[in-house]
Amino acid sequence: MASYYDDTETRPLQLLVDELKSDDVQLRLNAIHRVSTIALALGQQRAREELIPFLSESVDDEDEVLLALAEELGKGFEEYIGGKEYAHLLLGPLETLSTAEETLIRDKATESITKVAAVLSPSQIEGYYLPLIKRLSRGEWFTSRSSAASLYAPVYDVVSDVNKEEMRKAFAALGSDDTPMVRRAAAKALGPFAKKMSKEDVLSSALLVYKKLATDDQDSVRLLTVQDLIVISTPLSTEDIKKHLLVQLRSSVSDKSWRVRYMVANHFVELADAVGQDLVREELVSAFVQLLKDNEAEVRTAGAGQIPGFAKLIDQELILARLLPCVRDASQDVSQHVRAALANQISGLAPLLGKDATIEHLLPLFLHLLKDEFPDVRLNIISKLEQVNSVIGIELLSQSLLPAIVELAEDKQWRVRQAIIEYIPLLARQLGKNFFDEQLGNLCMGWLADHVWSIREAATINLKKLTEVFGVEWARTAIIPKVVAMSTHPSYLFRMTTVLAITTIAPTLSVEALRDDVLDPLILLATDPIPNIRFNVAKSLEVIAQTMGKIPEGSQVSQKRIIPTVESLKNDSDADVRYFASRALVQAQRAAAAA
Structure with missing residues (x-):
């Protein structure tokens, strides 16, 4: 070197x-x-x-x-x-x-x-950067002209007025280039370039380039002008927009290419903010409804994602009269992606509608979407219930919600039951400890006895997540006693579930909880007649030993209780038990030596 x-x-x-x-x-x-x-x-x-x-x-x-x-x-x-x-x-x-x-x-x-x-420096820009742009803009190959388009905006505000005028003219030439790739680059760069211009220059130059590109025969060019429209509209008055841009706005919403309509739908709230309140009511409500009813699912999906943002710009009367019928239609859309997008956003309407209208109009849609066959729809509804809770209150929400959750939790399809289990921590975080204990606690424990292994496994992971949400002390009173009670059940599957549950939640528990609540029943299972249970006990003790090793006071527990147990399992008649006991012993000895 x-x-x-x-x-x-x-x-x-x-x-x-x-x-x-x-x-x-x-x-x-x-x-x-x-x-x-x-x-x-x-x-x-x-x-x-x-x-x-x-x-x-x-x-x-x-x-x-x-x-x-x-x-x-x-x-x-x-x-x-x-x-x-x-x-x-x-x-x-x-x-x-x-x-x-x-x-x-x-x-x-x-x-x-x-x-x-x-x-x-300004002199370097004048002497080297601007000539570079000119060479690229006049290059023989489209590649150089395409690259030139994005280089106008960075220096426009630091050059002289004469150079600014030349730059606007040169950029306009790129917007009229014979090659679609160059026009596409110009459409992409027009917005950032227009941001640097004064209002007068936007009207005299950027607007002309935009109109040319917005009517391009290539939809790959037109779709990029949607964001240009947002930028150009921002500094203009309502009258200027009506005079210069209204035709293009209407054309974009009704464009023959679904990709252009998708871009309009995907940026609709930004567009509405840019054009101002008067045009929102006069023009954009009807345009938004048109997009929500578009014949392409991709456009409807993008529109559904804009619903609460756009609803904030209009009054409650218009929401109920114009948007809500579209929301109802979207909740039954043939496309699962439209329903999922709606489920992710619909709760945002609750604060805008208020308690009474939410109860009357939105709750039925929540319950309908909560039973949707597509898992993402159900997840999106459950993950955003906090907004609804803040409007109508937990008591009313739980009365409406609980029957639907219970119904899904007992669904004959085990994959549906598994999906609901995965949503429970989200619900618990939003609905609170009291509601969970009263309404969902027994349901979660019941899953531990499900006849499908994947459900029992998911149920133990659920308990770990709930412990992370509500804390160790809650787990010691609400979860651990019920889990431990299963350790003496006559059925092998119940005893196995106890070991699995302890193994899963152990990393989230305190030393006191492991020492006082978990270890004794687990050690008793080390003498279970079923080898599968014994080697899973060894695996569980390995996990607990790792947890103990992180805390000084855990070394004594490892020394006095874990090591003797795994040493006895090392002499087990079953080879698998002996293997996992050996691994557990290494961890336990490390934990004992940690102090």
Whole structure:
């Protein structure tokens, strides 16, 4: 490594040259990742005079190598060549990379050019950056013109008015380019560019480019103009929007391409915020209803995700009259994705409607969605009940909700029962300890006796999560006694479930709970006549020993109670029992030695 920092020799650069000429792609890639180290070894002057020209000539390589080079040059590389006053030298290799055929390389190169631009002085921008944009914008290949589009916005607000006018004209030319890929790049870059413009320039320049792109024959271009519409609308008055943008707004909502309508639906709340309250009521309510009734499920899904956000912008009367019928239809949509999106958002309407309207209109929809055959729908409803709880109260919510949960918990399909078990911790966190103990505690314990193994396993994991929610003291009174009571059950399956439950919840328990409540019944099961139970006891003692080893006072418990038990199991007649007992003994001895 010493030779890398020998500033008197050419070895660092020669090493880079040799590695970049290697047939091994990985070697060349590693060389690029070390280019900052090479620059440091060469020193700032030689890095400027030798390394940068060499890198400019080394842009004919595998895509992953070029991608790495484009990234490295944007990581503050100017510090290795003398600081900000020489940062413009990095634009040379990056300009070449920004014309590459591979999109990822071009995107990374333009990203790095933007980072370099942030440290350039106004004179460097005028002398080096703007000429770079001009060359790229007039390039023969579409790749250079595509890259140019994203480079206008970063420096627009720091150049002279004359240059601003030239930049607006040059960007407009990109928006009218013959190649769809260039127009697509212009549509993507128009929003950030327009953000930097004054209102007058938006009306005289950005608006014209937007209208041209919004009527493009390629839907891949039109869909990108939705976000441009949001940006352009923001600084304009309601009258300006009505005069200049209303036609385009209506056209986007009714566009022949579902992908454009999807983009409108997906950004509808942003669009509504941008155009203002008057147009929301006059135009966008009807437009939103149209999107919620679209014939494409993807559009309806995106619209469903915007419901509560849009509802905040209108009054309760309009919500009940116009949106709620669409919500009811969406709750019965043929697409499970539409129903899932609605279930994830519908609870957001409760605070807007108030208690009475929520009880009358939303609760029936909650209960309907809670019985949906698609698991994500049920999960989304349950995970957002806290908002409903805050509006109508836990008592009323539980009266409505509990029958549906109980019905699902006893469903004949075990996968449905398992899905409900997985939702219980979410419910517990939202509905509180008292409600859980009164209404769901027995239900959770009942799952431990289910005839399906997966349900019993899920039930033990559920107990661990509930302990994390409500705390160890709650578990010592509400869970552990019931689990321990199963250890003397005549059925082998019940005794096995006890061991499984203890193993699962042990890491969440305190030393006191393990020592006083769990260990004795577990040790008794070490003499169970069923080998499967005995080796699972050994596995459980291993877990408990690990927990004990983390706490000083746990060492005595391991020494006096766990080690004797696992030593006896080491002499068991069953090979599996002996194996797991040996593992447990190692952990127990470590725990005993921890003090």
